[in-house]
Amino acid sequence: MVMMVTEVAAVNKQQVSTASAQSKILVDDLNLFYGEKQALFNVSLDIKEKEVTALIGPSGCGKSTFLRTLNRMNDLIDGVRVSGNITIDGEDIYASNDVIKLRTKVGMVFQKSNLFPMSIYDNVAYGPRMQGIKNRKVLDALVEESLRGAAIWDEVKDRLKTSALGLSGGQQQRICIARTIAMKPDVILMDEPTSALDPISTLKVEELITQMKKDYTIVIVTHNMQQAARISDKTAFFLNGEVVEYDDTNVIFSTPKDQRTEDYVTGRFG
Amino acid sequence: MATQHTKEVEQQISKGNARKYFFEKLSSKIFLACALLSVISLLLIVGFVFYKGANPFVTGDYSFLSFIFGSEWVPSEDKFGIFPMIVASIYATMGALVIGVPVGLFTAIFLAEIAPKRVAKIVSPAIQLLAGIPSVLYGVFGLAIIVPFLQDNLGLARGQSLIAVILVLAIMMLPTIVTIAETAIRAVPKSYREGSLALGVSEIGTIFKVVVPAAKSGIMAAIVLGLGRALGETMAVILVAGNSLIIPTSLTDSIRPLTTNIALEMGYAAGTHLEMLFATGIVLFSFILILNFVLARLTAKGGH
Ligand SMILES: Nc1ncnc2c1ncn2[C@@H]1O[C@H](COP(=O)(O)OP(=O)(O)OP(=O)(O)O)[C@@H](O)[C@H]1O
Ligand SMILES: [Mg+2]
Numbered sequence A: 001m002v003m004m005v006t007e008v009a010a011v012n013k014q015q016v017s018t019a020s021a022q023s024k025i026l027v028d029d030l031n032l033f034y035g036e037k038q039a040l041f042n043v044s045l046d047i048k049e050k051e052v053t054a055l056i057g058p059s060g061c062g063k064s065t066f067l068r069t070l071n072r073m074n075d076l077i078d079g080v081r082v083s084g085n086i087t088i089d090g091e092d093i094y095a096s097n098d099v100i101k102l103r104t105k106v107g108m109v110f111q112k113s114n115l116f117p118m119s120i121y122d123n124v125a126y127g128p129r130m131q132g133i134k135n136r137k138v139l140d141a142l143v144e145e146s147l148r149g150a151a152i153w154d155e156v157k158d159r160l161k162t163s164a165l166g167l168s169g170g171q172q173q174r175i176c177i178a179r180t181i182a183m184k185p186d187v188i189l190m191d192e193p194t195s196a197l198d199p200i201s202t203l204k205v206e207e208l209i210t211q212m213k214k215d216y217t218i219v220i221v222t223h224n225m226q227q228a229a230r231i232s233d234k235t236a237f238f239l240n241g242e243v244v245e246y247d248d249t250n251v252i253f254s255t256p257k258d259q260r261t262e263d264y265v266t267g268r269f270g
Numbered sequence B: 001m002a003t004q005h006t007k008e009v010e011q012q013i014s015k016g017n018a019r020k021y022f023f024e025k026l027s028s029k030i031f032l033a034c035a036l037l038s039v040i041s042l043l044l045i046v047g048f049v050f051y052k053g054a055n056p057f058v059t060g061d062y063s064f065l066s067f068i069f070g071s072e073w074v075p076s077e078d079k080f081g082i083f084p085m086i087v088a089s090i091y092a093t094m095g096a097l098v099i100g101v102p103v104g105l106f107t108a109i110f111l112a113e114i115a116p117k118r119v120a121k122i123v124s125p126a127i128q129l130l131a132g133i134p135s136v137l138y139g140v141f142g143l144a145i146i147v148p149f150l151q152d153n154l155g156l157a158r159g160q161s162l163i164a165v166i167l168v169l170a171i172m173m174l175p176t177i178v179t180i181a182e183t184a185i186r187a188v189p190k191s192y193r194e195g196s197l198a199l200g201v202s203e204i205g206t207i208f209k210v211v212v213p214a215a216k217s218g219i220m221a222a223i224v225l226g227l228g229r230a231l232g233e234t235m236a237v238i239l240v241a242g243n244s245l246i247i248p249t250s251l252t253d254s255i256r257p258l259t260t261n262i263a264l265e266m267g268y269a270a271g272t273h274l275e276m277l278f279a280t281g282i283v284l285f286s287f288i289l290i291l292n293f294v295l296a297r298l299t300a301k302g303g304h
Helices: A002-017 A063-070 A099-105 A120-130 A136-149 A169-181 A199-212 A225-231 A249-254 A259-265 B002-058 B064-069 B083-114 B117-132 B135-154 B162-186 B190-198 B203-214 B216-232 B235-241 B258-265 B271-302
Strands: A023-034 A037-048 A052-056 A080-088 A106-109 A187-191 A217-221 A234-239 A242-248
Touching (some): A023 A217, A037 A052, A037 A063, A037 A242, A052 A063, A063 A080, A063 A106, A063 A187, A099 A106, A106 A169, A120 A136, A120 B203, A169 A199, A199 A217, A234 A249, A242 A259, A249 A259, B002 B064, B002 B271, B083 B203, B083 B216, B083 B235, B083 B258, B083 B271, B135 B162, B135 B235, B162 B216, B162 B235, B190 B203, B216 B271, B258 B271
Parallel strands (some): A052 A217, A106 A187, A187 A217
Antiparallel strands (some): A023 A037, A234 A242
């Protein structure tokens, strides 16, 4: 009896310490195999709603692989096996095969802009149109709202009908974000979204991410330690397919518990 | 000692360089000669056909317009009108297009996007092999299978007809369309596909709204090349066309396209008749030129 009370108290205490945010994505004991080769080992993470979670770690440690399990983009690769559990809003995302529904809820921005060879407008309207939205006014409003949401409306509002591929890299990346926002997702996954950008464009995207946090749960992979420190609330340090440490970002960067984390964030290896 | 050595090396290098320059020059000359050979052949063929074919209209008193729009072709009575053949060629090519393009495109999409790798690895080379079959064999196949089939099932007196030509040509243009379109579709960056799928679009939706449009210029090239193949095909068509000199009004009519007219009569024609066959060649060549022009425009647009 007494034991149980203390347990409850412990749980309560934990909840209090993270009361600011609710769990959005719960990953439990995730393992992933590319054929024979295991790429993720017993990954468990509790990703909070409306926070920015950064994934850091040396090249090849499985950050992208992990990110792509969250919207099941790994399903496209032959021979991928996944075990363990991922729930978003309490729903097991591997239970049903409705990846379409999952991917409208969990959007993704890639390392390199992958805008389609269409106009800016058509790129942003593409997702909603494919959901069956045909009404011109609705689409117009949605496109404007999404472009504003991605802080690029003023730069492109006069050239919506021109090819999106004529924009600069940084602009293209923000259009990619707009295209993702247009689907009104809950979660946005970003895989090194600024690694191909110049410092000014990078700064703009970082500002954007900080603003977007109030509406979306964001999980971002980055190789840039300063970036992780600047924009994220929580940071997970991956090494060889395992999560070595997962904590508040300021803890990871100031007082990490694991020696390997400290070595990595201080640049002693990786 | 050291300088002696260096000198030797320098001499050796400059000697080697001289030889390299010689081969460089020689090989560029050989390449030029090869390139010229094909250009000269082209000019010779075109020049010859035009020289012979234009003769009746330049030196004789035949009108080019009544040659194009005349509907009677009776060489023994000095009547040379190829309008029925032009119509036959256009109908046959367009008919083949209507069947061959959708089938070819769906096949290409299936092979590039949907089929399991194992299946694509077998089917793709098989289709390419189809392109290598001599055209007379397509004609024999048409004559032995398609013609009797039409005869029996449509109750025709003769199975040789426009529809038989269309079917044979549609099959013949498939390998061209499939192979080129498949290559174009495969060349679409994987990132486009990922971008679309990540937006919650289905695989089929992604194929038709992103992948195929991105491969548009290659697909158009495939269609135009398939058209060219159909328009220029002679041997297979002779066997299944029936070769009647009428303007076809139904799919079951026997037809004589431009190519077969030349092939059938060239063997015995002489004088003006012979020259009129060359003139038929000019018309055919003009069609092909137009197609190539269209193709050039399409691929130039795609390559921006
Ligand atoms: N399609 C695949 N097939 C087989 N193995 C793969 C595949 N994709 C990734 N891997 C392997 O899985 C491991 C993790 O790769 P992943 O791309 O997730 O690393 P990462 O942390 O994102 O690296 P980077 O920082 O370089 O992007 C690597 O060892 C990689 O070689
Ligand atoms: Mg990666």
